[in-house]
Amino acid sequence: xxxxxxxxxxxxxxxxxxxxxxxxxxxxxxxxxxxxxxxxxxxxxxxxxxxxxxxxxxxxxxxxxxxxxxxxxxxxxxxxxxxxxxxxxxxxxxxxxxxxxxxxxxxxxxx
Amino acid sequence: xxxxxxxxxxxxxxxxxxxxxxxxxxxxxxxxxxxxxxxxxxxxxxxxxxxxxxxxxxxxxxxxxxxxxxxxxxxxxxxxxxxxxxxxxxxxxxxxxxxxxxxxxxxxxxxxxxxxxxxxxxxxxxxxxxxxxxxxxxxxxxxxxxxxxxxxxxxxxxxxxxxxxxxxxxxxxxxxxxxxxxxxxxxxxxxxxxxxxxxxxxxxxxxxxxxxxxxxxxxxxxxxxxxxxxxxxxxxxxxxxxxxxxxxxxxxxxxxxxxxxxxxxxxxxxxxxxxxxxxxxxxxxxxxxxxxxxxxx
Numbered sequence: 001x002x003x004x005x006x007x008x009x010x011x012x013x014x015x016x017x018x019x020x021x022x023x024x025x026x027x028x029x030x031x032x033x034x035x036x037x038x039x040x041x042x043x044x045x046x047x048x049x050x051x052x053x054x055x056x057x058x059x060x061x062x063x064x065x066x067x068x069x070x071x072x073x074x075x076x077x078x079x080x081x082x083x084x085x086x087x088x089x090x091x092x093x094x095x096x097x098x099x100x101x102x103x104x105x106x107x108x109x110x111x
Numbered sequence: 112x113x114x115x116x117x118x119x120x121x122x123x124x125x126x127x128x129x130x131x132x133x134x135x136x137x138x139x140x141x142x143x144x145x146x147x148x149x150x151x152x153x154x155x156x157x158x159x160x161x162x163x164x165x166x167x168x169x170x171x172x173x174x175x176x177x178x179x180x181x182x183x184x185x186x187x188x189x190x191x192x193x194x195x196x197x198x199x200x201x202x203x204x205x206x207x208x209x210x211x212x213x214x215x216x217x218x219x220x221x222x223x224x225x226x227x228x229x230x231x232x233x234x235x236x237x238x239x240x241x242x243x244x245x246x247x248x249x250x251x252x253x254x255x256x257x258x259x260x261x262x263x264x265x266x267x268x269x270x271x272x273x274x275x276x277x278x279x280x281x282x283x284x285x286x287x288x289x290x291x292x293x294x295x296x297x298x299x300x301x302x303x304x305x306x307x308x309x310x311x312x313x314x315x316x317x318x319x320x321x322x323x324x325x326x327x328x329x330x331x332x333x334x335x336x337x338x339x340x341x342x343x344x345x346x347x348x349x350x351x352x353x354x355x356x357x358x359x360x361x362x363x364x365x366x367x368x369x370x371x372x373x374x375x376x377x378x379x380x381x382x383x384x385x386x387x388x389x390x391x392x393x394x395x396x397x398x399x400x401x402x403x404x405x406x407x408x
Binding site: 026027028045046047048050051054055058073074075076 | 136137139140141143144146147148169170171172173175176179180182183184
């Protein structure tokens with residue numbers, strides 16, 4: 001298994017929570033935003049996004065609401081919940097600590 | 112001609128065995144996604160057909176998405192699991208301390224079962240409904256069996272009128288349940304297999320029920336309690352497990368083992384009518400799983 005893909009898989013939920021915390025958004029926009037912000041680094045089968053969104057919703061970290069657009073089309077927008085904000089804050093803190101520790105170890109090795 | 116997008120969504124919906132409202136919602140979400148992608152590609156100069164094809168490819172296998180969505184929604188909560196197992200626990204309770212001989216307790220449980228089954232049926236058929244519905248169906252079948260024991264002539268006339276009606280109700284409920292998911296039909300019919308295994312084992316000689324069948328029930332009360340507790344355990348496992356193959360195993364194995372154990376210990380005392388009832392319940396229990404295997408194969 002590709003290491004980068006494994007890392008992405010392990011952090012998909014945090015990335016989704018972060019993007020949804022910035023503004024209510026929908027599936028297709030999330031895919032585009034991930035690609036744009038990562039300069040094309042995060043590219044995955046778009047379909048895998050929806051099981052992840054539904055898993056977050058089942059765990060009450062986000063909530064989905066249908067909205068009707070002016071052209072009559074329906075879109076499901078996702079909103080972060082209070083529980084989701086708390087989970088995101090905890091994950092970001094863990095990620096910062098982890099990232100700092102990995103960098104410290106790797107830099108010590110390369111010096 | 113069916114478009115790539117419609118074909119994709121049909122494949123997705125055919126694989127996803129969850130509540131129809133949730134399934135249609137996810138399909139609508141995927142449809143919006145595919146349309147967004149298609150429009151974007153068309154704006155870049157691709158033809159409608161090419162754009163649809165690429166949009167579908169970028170979303171990935173519909174079977175894989177359906178499986179992952181299923182695993183998200185298929186796991187019921189502990190509350191749902193316990194409520195689904197409650198009718199089995201109530202039957203087990205009936206056979207402890209001989210409550211099953213008390214008409215008041217039996218009436219309360221029957222009324223409770225009927226009320227809950229009707230309530231759940233009209234409230235979107237939640238997953239906890241199906242075991243309750245199984246017990247709701249049992250009196251429908253048992254009445255038909257009892258009609259056969261009426262005096263010669265009358266019994267057959269009553270059976271000829273009643274059995275087609277009972278079969279209609281039975282098949283209607285099984286089909287409605289199977290539309291949601293074939294496995295729920297088996298979940299619903301599991302108590303029927305266990306009850307009819309016990310029922311058939313109480314026959315003797317040339318009679319469907321031996322004259323001392325009440326004594327037989329009393330003698331076997333502990334094993335009856337254990338079999339319904341095992342059924343309750345299997346129901347909890349079915350609701351809580353995520354992968355579909357484990358759900359199938361948890362659903363199939365315990366009722367079949369219980370049934371086999373009861374038949375084996377009856378030492379050949381089962382009346383031909385008992386065998387017929389057993390075969391009917393076994394057939395009814397196994398058909399949904401067979402249909403599922405056939406649909407997947």
